[in-house]
Amino acid sequence: MKEYVSVLTTTRLFAGISGEEVVGMLDCLSAKTRAYKKDEYIFRQGDKVNFIPILVKGKIHIRRDDFWGNRSIVNIIEAGEMFGEAYVPPESGPILNDVVALEDCAVIFFDLQKILTACPSACRFHKTLIQNLFFVISEKNRKLIQKLGHMSKRSTREKLVSYLSEEAKKQNSSSITIPFNRQQLADFLSVDRSAMSNELCKMRDDGLLVFQKNKFTLL
Numbered sequence: 001m002k003e004y005v006s007v008l009t010t011t012r013l014f015a016g017i018s019g020e021e022v023v024g025m026l027d028c029l030s031a032k033t034r035a036y037k038k039d040e041y042i043f044r045q046g047d048k049v050n051f052i053p054i055l056v057k058g059k060i061h062i063r064r065d066d067f068w069g070n071r072s073i074v075n076i077i078e079a080g081e082m083f084g085e086a087y088v089p090p091e092s093g094p095i096l097n098d099v100v101a102l103e104d105c106a107v108i109f110f111d112l113q114k115i116l117t118a119c120p121s122a123c124r125f126h127k128t129l130i131q132n133l134f135f136v137i138s139e140k141n142r143k144l145i146q147k148l149g150h151m152s153k154r155s156t157r158e159k160l161v162s163y164l165s166e167e168a169k170k171q172n173s174s175s176i177t178i179p180f181n182r183q184q185l186a187d188f189l190s191v192d193r194s195a196m197s198n199e200l201c202k203m204r205d206d207g208l209l210v211f212q213k214n215k216f217t218l219l
Contacts, residue, residue, distance in 0.1 A: 001026060001033045004056035004108060011054060011080045012136045017125045025125065030111040036101040043099040049087040051109035055079050058105030059179075063187065064097045073187040075143075076179050082136055088112045150189060156199045159189045164209070168218055175217045 005019045014022055032051070036042055042060060043049065055077050062074040062083065074097050077083045087095045089112075115129055150162045163185075167176045178185065186193040203209055210217050 001031060001108065004033070004106065007056045007080055008054065008108070011082070012139065013054065013082060013129065013132050015132050015135075016128050021125055025129070029114045032109045034107055034109070036105045036107065038101055038103050040101050040105075041098060042101060042105070042107060043084060043095050043097075045096060045098050046094045048094050049084045052082060052085050052088055052112050052115065053107045053109050054082050056106050056108050059102045060105060061100050061102055061184075062097050063100065071187045072190050073180075073184055075147075076184075076188075078179075082140075085112075085133075085137065085140075147188075156189075156191045156196055157203065159191060160196070160199060160203065161208075163189060164216060164218060167216075174219075175215070178214050178216065181214060 002023060005022050008014050008022050009017065009019050017025070030051075033056075036058075042053070045064065057079055059079070060077045060083070062077065063071055064074060065071050075083070077099075084095060084099065086092060115133060146166060150159050150166070153159045153162050164176070164178075167178055168174055171177075180188055182197060183193050186196045189196070200209075200211060204211065207219055209219055
C-alpha cells in the first residue's frame with residue numbers, strides 16, 4: 001500500500017498532508033488495497049458500498065446499461081480520484097451504476113466512519129481530512145452539474161459544442177485531448193454513435209473544428 005502514498009498525497013482528500021503523515025494515518029483509517037484486472041467489475045449495480053474508494057492506479061468507467069444493452073457513461077475516473085462516496089451512508093441504498101476497470105487498476109478503500117470521527121491516536125491532521133472530504137464532494141457535485149448542462153442540450157451538435165467548449169476552457173487551449181474514444185463519447189453524451197460521427201464531420205465541414213481520434217482543435 002505504501003507504494004501508492006505518493007499518489008494519495010496528490011489527491012484532494014489528502015491535500016495539505018505529507019506523505020509521512022499519510023502513512024501514519026493508513027492504519028487509523030482501516031485502509032485496504034485491492035487490485036483489479038482490465039474489464040473487471042469493481043462494483044456492480046445493486047452492490048452496497050461500505051468504504052470510500054480512491055483509485056490509485058489505472059482508469060475506470062462508471063456506467064449504466066439498460067435492459068436492451070444501451071450503455072451510458074456516467075463518469076470517467078482517473079488515478080487520484082475518489083468515487084462511489086455518495087453510496088457509503090447507510091441510508092443511501094445500493095449503488096445504481098457499474099464501476100468497471102478500463103485497464104489494470106488498484107483501489108484503496110477507507111472506512112468512512114474512521115474519517116468522520118477522531119481516531120484514538122488523535123491525528124492532528126484529522127480535521128484537515130474532514131474538511132478535504134467536504135471539498136471533494138462539492139467539486140464532484142459541480143462536475144455533475146456541468147454534465148447535466150451538456151445533457152440538457154436538445155441536439156447532438158449542441159451537446160458536442162457544450163462538452164468540447166467546456167474541455168477547451170478546462171485545458172485552457174483550443175487544441176484539446178478528451179478521455180474518450182468515439183463510442184465512449186457517444187455513451188457519455190447519450191447520443192447515437194453514428195449520428196454523432198456524422199455531426200462531427202458536418203461541424204468539420206462547417207469550419208468549426210478539426211479532429212483526429214480523441215484530439216480536437218476548435219476553430
